[in-house]
Amino acid sequence: MFHLLSRLCACAVVLLVPVACVRAVPPPGGGEAEALARVEDWEDRRSLGDGQLVAWARGEKGPAVQLRALRALARLQDASTLEAILAGLSASAPSLRDEAAFAAGELALSWEPLPEEMKTRMTEALREAEAREPEEGVRRTLLESFSKLGTAGAIQRLIERLGEGRASTGRAALALGVSGRRGASLAEVPLEPVKALLAASQPVETRYGAAYLLAYVKRPAALELLRHGLSDEDPDVRALCAKGLAEVGGADDSAALARLLEDPIPRVGAEAARTLSRLASACSTPCAPLEALVSLRKRAPRVARGESASAHALLAVAQQGLPRAGRPVLEALRRSLAEAGQPVSEIAADDVAWIDCRLAAAMDRQTGALAEVLRCGNGRVPEARRWALGLRELAQTQVPEGAQEAVPALLHPDARVRLAALAAVEARPVPEAVEPVRALLKAEDPVVAGMAAATVGKMKVLEALPDVHSLAERVAREPDLAEPVAGALVALEGKAAEPALRGWLVHPHANVRRVAAEALTGLTGQPVRSERVESPPGTPRPPAASPGATLIIRTRKGDITVALDTAQAPLTSGNLEALARQGYFRGISFHRVVPDFVAQGGDPRGDGEGGPGHSIRCEMTRRAYQRGVIGMALAGKDTGGSQFFFTHAPQPHLDGRYTAFGEVTAGMEVVDALLEGDVILEVRTGP
Template sequence: MRRPSLRGLSLSLLVLVSGCAHTGRGSNASPPDAEVMARIQDWEDLRSLGDGQLVSLATGAPDSRVRARALRALARIQDVATLDAVVAGLRHEEPRVRGEAAFAAGELALSWEALTDAERARLTAPLLEAEVVERDAQVHFTQLDTLGRLATPEAFARLVERMTGSDVDVAGRASLSLGVAARRGGAAVVKDVPLAPAQALMASDRPSAARYGGAYLVATAKRAEALSTLRQCFADEDADIRALCAKAMGDIGGPEDAVVLGTLLDDSVPRVAAEASRSLAKLAARCSGACVPLEVLKTLSSQVKRVAEGQETPLPVGSSPREATRARSAEGHPILALAQQGLPALGAPVLESLRSAIADPRLRSQASKLALADLGWLDCRLAAALDRQRGELVEVLRCGGDTVSEERRLALGLREVALSPNKAPAVFAETYLRHPSARVRLTAMEVLAERPTPGTASAVAELLGSEDPVVAGSAAATLGRLKDPSTLKGVQVLADRVPSEPDLADPVAGALVALEGVSAEPRMRQWLTHPHANVRRVAAAALTELTGKPVRSERVALPRDTFRPAPAPQGAGLVLRTDKGDITVRLDAEDAPLTSGNLVGLARKGYFNGITFHRVVPDFVAQGGDPRGDGEGGPGYSIRCEMTRRPYQRGVLGMALSGKDTGGSQFFFTHAPQPHLDGRYTAFGEVVSGMDVVDALLEGDVIRDVSVVTLP
């Protein structure tokens, strides 16, 4: 995209804002001014307001398309100083402008640096005025979403009013908005919201979107009064609704619900079975004697057989061996969910019985190479769950046969041991601080942060000088938790690297606050002006903690030479090839050109070839794109977020983040709708074929290669 000269831009803006542009107020018969649209893109990515010109376009451009695009840029920049411009857009006569203004208000509400109560109120009042007269359905839905994000008492009151109205579509969306507020802020934020209207929306004769909205609020509110409704919705025809209700049972159900949850372990959709398995594990954690949930979980051995043999997994006639393997792999998600959730010590026999089923030589003799790899990883997951119970590395040292590397076994086991209720000093973990694998060293520090030994601080301090910034940052974070003052100097030396290595900011700031206290304030003040948004966010949070008063960073425009990906061409798509099949993705080249272009550019370089899906959470996401394989890696640069209005439905492609504008190469696919992610992580594509492959992924599955294609 050509960048216009400043002189040409000034002339264009003068003509446009004066009202003499070619396009009229509402006709938009001709394309919008390309030069101005390019400059808006430029300002947006540089996080600049263009010396006030961007706000002028958002509030005064006669062409509604330019005005809407400027508001989208303000949404992505998230500067509270533009609040009045956003409010002005809520009253515009064009629906596209009102919709973008409502979206921008929601993005301000989701700012990584939280708005004050007064600022939320300033957005709520005009939004309520606009909502009551809105006639465009899509704009109205965006307004309802934003009311939930603002989460003010007045916003909640309006959502409750809409939830009880006669328009079932609006009622469902209002209920969903309240549920998302509860998911983000905790059930307590909706403690005064009545659930009866949401329960009424879950009736079988209501549209699926309304039923889902009702179920989402009922599930996230976590109140015992909704138990009967949740039990009834296990029979809903929509798998996403069944999964929601199964998930809620783990929070508010009781042992008497175990048998009913057990019926969902045989659900035809594995992600529903995964939620049932996870909830049964949560119920088991509350057992004190005879435990029905554990008895029910023993039936998961049937899933082991399905993974190995494909039993009870009907496939179309003529299915290829790879398709058969893919179908079997998805059956492993309930076992993976159980292992990730973990069981109390009295549940050890269940984990052991599942491992015995996996080790059955009769099953293994019939399993394909891919199935054996799946079984090997599930075995290690179960072994790690046993080691978590005991707080020692034992079972993972001999799990998985020859299908799981020592590095993966150790990293998995140490991470689980860090979660153990056993808090005795973990002397064994110090050995792994010197392991050649960075992934193992990181997880060893996780254990020692929870269970330090007398020599932990000095051993960890040696890693502060690591050339690997992830290892050095993790060492700083660990030392901050240990609060050994003798390590402060080393942390201060590492802090000097933050200006050139922004990813270090978060762990180093936490360590400085813990070790240096108020003396860290001058350095944090310096970081408030750093060009990288996440460094400023971290500094503001640290200063808020140190001073006891809210501190917000200033917006700082990026230098013009900051890396920017080339935009993706229109119609661009990606094909990810795995041993379980291909995943074809259509990219949002129009709404998220730079985020899409970033993946296109990396794919063309062969960047993703051989990289794994390092994180798979059943019924949530499958995440990949990290060359390190530990969730901490990237391409060596970060890109800015391009928040879109695409909702996180099943099969949406999103950009993983560790803070504001920290995207790189890590991406994720959603297994099911995740509305709490909307507007928080860039959604920039969707799976158009191969969703069954996404469903079948397990941690460690390899991306063989990624090709760039043009899709119709």
């Protein structure tokens, strides 16, 4: 769960504690209903049913069971099932071919990477299937699976489809962009066909796919097309083109981006502000991007009037940070908040205070010293929260001495502050931190102890090795310790860590096995894969959600109504429904808000590292991450708990990676208004 912001932040403290009821295991044999129940049981237990699940995925029990078995294989992500999944690509029914294509993509996206020879086999099979596929819907799924696979052959097929003029051309462009975001090279993608896809006469979906590709192609040849897209009528196209300019644009784009700061859709302005901040990173003196950002002063009165979404552009600047030359901009924005007049409500006053602290912390990042953040917020932001915020910024400072400020905070009584101090020390180790960090290795809090382990590993404190081994022994009952402890063991004892890590390859928790396999692969230089470990029959699981279940998340800014996807994700939906009925979410905040990306909450710790004390398995669905979808935050496979997130805009790179289990049906304007620290008053269940 540690250091996973690039993978959507951490989620629950995973303890493998039973959640609710024990599901009855269906008897062997029987008809279709019994077979479907047995597939569900195998999926719950991460079992192949002694080979029966694979046989049923090949059609042994009929098409309905085959369809469900293929979905189970998609969720198991077991490399041994590859041939059964690929066989489904030749099924007679389009629905079966479509499900097999989805399962292939999920296997390609496995948390534990596939061997290269399997990727090659999959690439060949998917290319053959796509070439002969007559159904447009199945072809779309195959294109999406190419993006998850990301091999050279997969990219080449997407390039071939880019210029064909089919209805799925926009989908091919989107798939290429997602591949690029996931790290595949897009150097060979021709951009001439993309120009036609951006034409105003094209459907929104096609223009969006083109813009997504341009945002992640990261080549100067995309510059003029990105500039053209800034005036598109669709806000998500405008936002993507603004994002892309951060990679290939320059000072000449400041005027156009400045106009977007006043876009009627706040998330577009936030994206423009983030890009201007990134362009400003090259400025050593006042420059056009910094001058453009000064116009954000006009946002301050709106925030004071209660227009919380207007604060997102300011938040984006603070999160991105500015160079030392941008200090006058941060000062000007803070002054504008102070001069905005009396906030219209307590909510507005809290928003103003938090944004002031966010900007203050960005100033402290510039100097590598906590100063502004310790006196920000007009007395409305608690001291511990200000310290934690400032220390997190020090972890990102470029000032070598920045970690000196963090050493005393290692002894702070608040766990959030200690954790933030550890992050700062790990980023820039200093000798004075060695002893207090070693003391934290004995912390009862597994999050703090784990971060201390990661830090002593980074600092090469060999004397701490016995305490790290003691933490390794705790992994059996506290799986979240696995990742930082594995890193520390490898850093401190190298190949001598191999026996301990090999023992984790059969740990009951999938994420511990993944961590061990990754660590051993790096340690030995040879691919290492974990074992698949089945849960015993009758393993406890959450109750299934009620059909048509909804959640109403009440905040001071209004209510958010969520329709849960009880058909595709009954376990995930039921888990949140059960927690809501227990009153679990009352008083918990949205701890993470990234403008034009997500708002994330559900962590009782408030630092992104907490959860309910149990974990649930992933239930990957076919629901795409469009605007307003609710997803389960993860730190690895099967690590869901209580943390969830709402998407501000489409996020196709999340599709199939994080369980999407519902959507906002009312109150999206409340989601748009959320800022870090906004509190959940309660979550009601319905209907």
